[in-house]
Amino acid sequence: MAEPVSFQPGSEKTFYHPQKGADPPILEIDRFNLWYGEKQALFDNTITVEKGLVTALVGPSGCGKSTLLRSLNRMNDLIEGLRIAGEVRLDGQNIFDPQVDVIALRKRMGMVFQKPNPFPMSIFDNVAYPLKVDGVRDRNVLRETVERSLQAAALWEEVKDRLKDNALGMSGGQQQRLCIARAIAADPEVLLMDEPCSALDPLATSKIEDLINELRGRYTIIIVTHNMQQAARVSDNTVFMYLGRIIEYGKTDTIFTKPRNQRTQDYVTGRFG
Amino acid sequence: MRSSTISSSKRSVFETGCNLTAQGEPFVWSMAGGLAIGIFMIVAFLVLILWNGLVAFYPGPIRLLHLKNGRVMAGEPIRSELYRIDPQKLGQMSEEARRMVMDRGGYSRRWLYKTGNFDLYNDDYRWVDDDDIERMETPDDLVMVERREWGPFIGTIRMLKIDGKEISDPSEIVRRIDDEIQLACARFEAIRTIERDRIGDVNHRMEAARLALRKELMKPNVGAAEREAAQARHDQEMAEWKERYQVLEREVDARKAEDSRFRVVLADVEGRQKEMAISQIVRRIPANGLTTAGRLGVYADRWWELVSAEPREANTEGGIFPAIFGTFVMTMLMVVVVAPFGVMAALYLREYARQGLLVSSVRVCVNNLAGVPSIVYGVFGLGFFAYTVGGIVDSLLFAEKLPNPTFGTGGLLWSALTLALLTVPVVIVATEEALSAVPDSLREGSLACGASRWQTIKYVVLPKAMPGILTGLILAMARGAGEVAPLMLVGVVKLAPELPIDGNFPFLHLERSFMHLAFHIFDVGFQSRNSEAGKPMVFVTTLILVGMIAVLNATAIFVRNRLKRKYMTGHF
Numbered sequence: 135m136a137e138p139v140s141f142q143p144g145s146e147k148t149f150y151h152p153q154k155g156a157d158p159p160i161l162e163i164d165r166f167n168l169w170y171g172e173k174q175a176l177f178d179n180t181i182t183v184e185k186g187l188v189t190a191l192v193g194p195s196g197c198g199k200s201t202l203l204r205s206l207n208r209m210n211d212l213i214e215g216l217r218i219a220g221e222v223r224l225d226g227q228n229i230f231d232p233q234v235d236v237i238a239l240r241k242r243m244g245m246v247f248q249k250p251n252p253f254p255m256s257i258f259d260n261v262a263y264p265l266k267v268d269g270v271r272d273r274n275v276l277r278e279t280v281e282r283s284l285q286a287a288a289l290w291e292e293v294k295d296r297l298k299d300n301a302l303g304m305s306g307g308q309q310q311r312l313c314i315a316r317a318i319a320a321d322p323e324v325l326l327m328d329e330p331c332s333a334l335d336p337l338a339t340s341k342i343e344d345l346i347n348e349l350r351g352r353y354t355i356i357i358v359t360h361n362m363q364q365a366a367r368v369s370d371n372t373v374f375m376y377l378g379r380i381i382e383y384g385k386t387d388t389i390f391t392k393p394r395n396q397r398t399q400d401y402v403t404g405r406f407g
Numbered sequence: 408m409r410s411s412t413i414s415s416s417k418r419s420v421f422e423t424g425c426n427l428t429a430q431g432e433p434f435v436w437s438m439a440g441g442l443a444i445g446i447f448m449i450v451a452f453l454v455l456i457l458w459n460g461l462v463a464f465y466p467g468p469i470r471l472l473h474l475k476n477g478r479v480m481a482g483e484p485i486r487s488e489l490y491r492i493d494p495q496k497l498g499q500m501s502e503e504a505r506r507m508v509m510d511r512g513g514y515s516r517r518w519l520y521k522t523g524n525f526d527l528y529n530d531d532y533r534w535v536d537d538d539d540i541e542r543m544e545t546p547d548d549l550v551m552v553e554r555r556e557w558g559p560f561i562g563t564i565r566m567l568k569i570d571g572k573e574i575s576d577p578s579e580i581v582r583r584i585d586d587e588i589q590l591a592c593a594r595f596e597a598i599r600t601i602e603r604d605r606i607g608d609v610n611h612r613m614e615a616a617r618l619a620l621r622k623e624l625m626k627p628n629v630g631a632a633e634r635e636a637a638q639a640r641h642d643q644e645m646a647e648w649k650e651r652y653q654v655l656e657r658e659v660d661a662r663k664a665e666d667s668r669f670r671v672v673l674a675d676v677e678g679r680q681k682e683m684a685i686s687q688i689v690r691r692i693p694a695n696g697l698t699t700a701g702r703l704g705v706y707a708d709r710w711w712e713l714v715s716a717e718p719r720e721a722n723t724e725g726g727i728f729p730a731i732f733g734t735f736v737m738t739m740l741m742v743v744v745v746a747p748f749g750v751m752a753a754l755y756l757r758e759y760a761r762q763g764l765l766v767s768s769v770r771v772c773v774n775n776l777a778g779v780p781s782i783v784y785g786v787f788g789l790g791f792f793a794y795t796v797g798g799i800v801d802s803l804l805f806a807e808k809l810p811n812p813t814f815g816t817g818g819l820l821w822s823a824l825t826l827a828l829l830t831v832p833v834v835i836v837a838t839e840e841a842l843s844a845v846p847d848s849l850r851e852g853s854l855a856c857g858a859s860r861w862q863t864i865k866y867v868v869l870p871k872a873m874p875g876i877l878t879g880l881i882l883a884m885a886r887g888a889g890e891v892a893p894l895m896l897v898g899v900v901k902l903a904p905e906l907p908i909d910g911n912f913p914f915l916h917l918e919r920s921f922m923h924l925a926f927h928i929f930d931v932g933f934q935s936r937n938s939e940a941g942k943p944m945v946f947v948t949t950l951i952l953v954g955m956i957a958v959l960n961a962t963a964i965f966v967r968n969r970l971k972r973k974y975m976t977g978h979f
Binding site: 207209212214237238240241244245247249251252253254255263264266267268313316317320 | 761762846848849851852853854855856857858859866867870871
């Protein structure tokens with residue numbers, strides 16, 4: 135496993151054109167490096183994320199996919215001793231620019247976490263949370279947004295009669311869809327999903343996958359997953375990462391059927407990882 | 408192939424010898440033993456307090472003792488013990504008595520009798536050996552009279568002198584005495600109300616006028632004309648108040664003169680008489696003639712007096728209302744101070760401060776603060792709060808009262824602050840633990856929604872941590888309410904003339920000294936002239952203190968559980 139990786143990011147060999155979205159790419163990750171203290175975790179990551187499509191980040195544990203994802207909405211700011219180099223541009227603007235308002239950035243980049251993390255409050259208040267921290271107090275606006283978000287997350291029919299109930303009383307799958315609804319309520323452009331199904335049973339997983347397919351086009355989705363079949367099912371483009379480097383990036387079909395890199399092939403066919 | 412390996416195993420699952428240490432049995436036993444000892448001690452403590460506290464006020468019978476030496480005495484039996492008779496005394500006893508004692512191994516039983524009548528006997532408890540008693544009666548006409556001064560009187564009521572009319576017929580006395588006591592009590596209360604409230608108010612106004620004049624005179628650059636005007640205003644006010652004072656004084660004198668026409672003559676069992684005003688009687692207990700219901704009535708009456716009245720007889724009798732009130736107000740004040748300080752400090756330490764050497768050392772210091780002896784806090788509170796801060800406050804705001812200190816001496820505020828300082832480590836540690844128990848995923852979820860750090864703390868972290876924080880506050884409250892050593896230095900007194908809350912502006916008088924239950928226990932039990940007389944009071948005060956802490960804790964736990972539910976269902 136420790137053999138040196140010789141692939142240069144961006145080289146013709148491993149980077150072929152991913153499926154194009156309608157508009158110019160929404161996110162450009164440009165020679166992005168990241169260090170935890172002395173240890174470098176990401177090496178010269180360079181990709182563009184297409185608008186309105188679902189991009190899957192796959193790779194073995196510890197390859198840096200979550201780190202990359204959490205860099206995109208600057209969740210990593212909380213970690214002490216973290217250094218970065220390079221740029222991530224959202225609509226052409228570097229998100230690490232000192233003038234960028236992190237709070238505004240996070241409102242444009244919603245995030246769904248590995249474990250469902252509803253707040254200890256009612257279902258309604260959970261979904262309304264992004265608006266409330268924004269200072270929205272108008273009950274009508276709140277109610278409309280909550281309903282729209284819950285419908286978008288395919289949860290409305292299940293919970294519309296118990297919006298005042300505690301969110302912690304829901305099942306795991308429902309909680310995760312609630313978290314997606316909460317992320318949607320902030321009206322983001324990009325949805326970052328960090329292994330959203332790893333804590334769920336197969337039925338709940340398939341519901342979330344259906345939901346991702348529903349949301350395709352409305353939001354740009356970047357999903358980290360360990361589950362190859364899931365990546366194949368839900369994503370348009372796939373990024374394969376290994377030891378902090380992006381090895382291959384292309385159409386999901388291509389990556390899974392005709393990977394150009396031996397390691398990618400080994401990984402997607404289950405020979406390691 | 409595999410099955411052959413398994414079947415070849417010769418190990419049996421039916422172990423015959425078992426290794427106790429490996430199974431941890433001795434540790435389980437010692438753990439259970441430790442728990443059992445702990446529970447036993449708590450239960451024994453509670454039973455002791457409850458039993459002694461609850462029986463203290465139940466009136467016992469009054470025995471009339473005819474002693475072998477020809478004397479008579481009367482008293483309420485308190486407790487008995489076996490004791491070894493002094494050989495010298497044994498030598499003086501008759502042959503028959505000595506043989507009896509020797510048969511019992513040199514031991515004899517004696518009872519402690521509460522004889523009362525301190526003004527006649529110079530003591531009010533006496534040990535009497537059972538062997539010294541010729542015979543014993545419990546006559547119905549013996550009464551215990553609780554008095555406002557000199558403690559209880561045990562004997563008979565000989566005569567009522569009402570308005571010069573003498574009533575000495577026993578049945579007539581019994582018929583009238585209770586009504587007369589009630590009337591006398593009303594008269595006594597009326598006099599006291601005038602003395603304390605109305606004359607007290609006049610005194611308060613006169614003091615205020617005097618201070619206003621001094622304040623005026625102390626101002627720099629005051630012209631002679633203004634000085635004279637202030638002096639004139641003061642004189643005029645003073646004259647008015649003095650006039651009112653004299654009116655009130657005359658009224659009190661008149662009422663006292665009227666009261667002194669109602670008198671009672673008591674006699675002890677040996678016939679010594681004692682005459683006094685009826686208004687000196689708190690209650691009359693015909694102990695031997697009482698039914699069980701009557702006894703319970705006396706019992707309830709005594710409890711009511713305890714929780715509602717002020718102390719008398721150097722705190723050994725009467726009520727402890729000022730102490731209950733002082734403890735409650737001080738504890739509440741302490742919680743009001745300690746809660747925001749502790750919680751904010753912990754929030755900063757846990758949520759904002761960069762975790763490093765500095766924060767770790769602050770944390771160690773906070774933990775060590777919890778172990779500092781409380782008397783050290785008392786010394787600090789006196790030196791820093793009372794003398795330094797209080798001195799500055801006095802020189803800035805109450806200069807006209809100097810050299811009499813206002814805030815520059817022990818008082819309610821400084822006591823509350825000292826105890827807040829004492830308990831703040833408990834709150835900080837508990838809050839930090841509660842905060843660190845909030846999963847990071849919640850914080851991340853909130854931040855990812857575009858909430859700021861403060862919003863995350865306010866809406867997600869604090870609600871989630873609130874039950875833990877309240878637990879810390881409950882612990883702090885329980886510790887603070889029972890603490891007495893530092894309070895003795897910074898504001899608790901044996902007998903406070905005024906409550907810390909009254910009708911005069913600004914209603915809550917933070918500078919006043921106050922009474923405290925825990926100090927009351929110490930004072931009555933160990934500082935009074937007659938520890939036997941104070942004993943019931945020590946036990947009931949302990950019971951009330953323990954009960955009060957229990958009630959405060961129960962309330963806080965109730966609030967915590969309510970909050971828990973509320974934050975679980977969640978509103979902004």
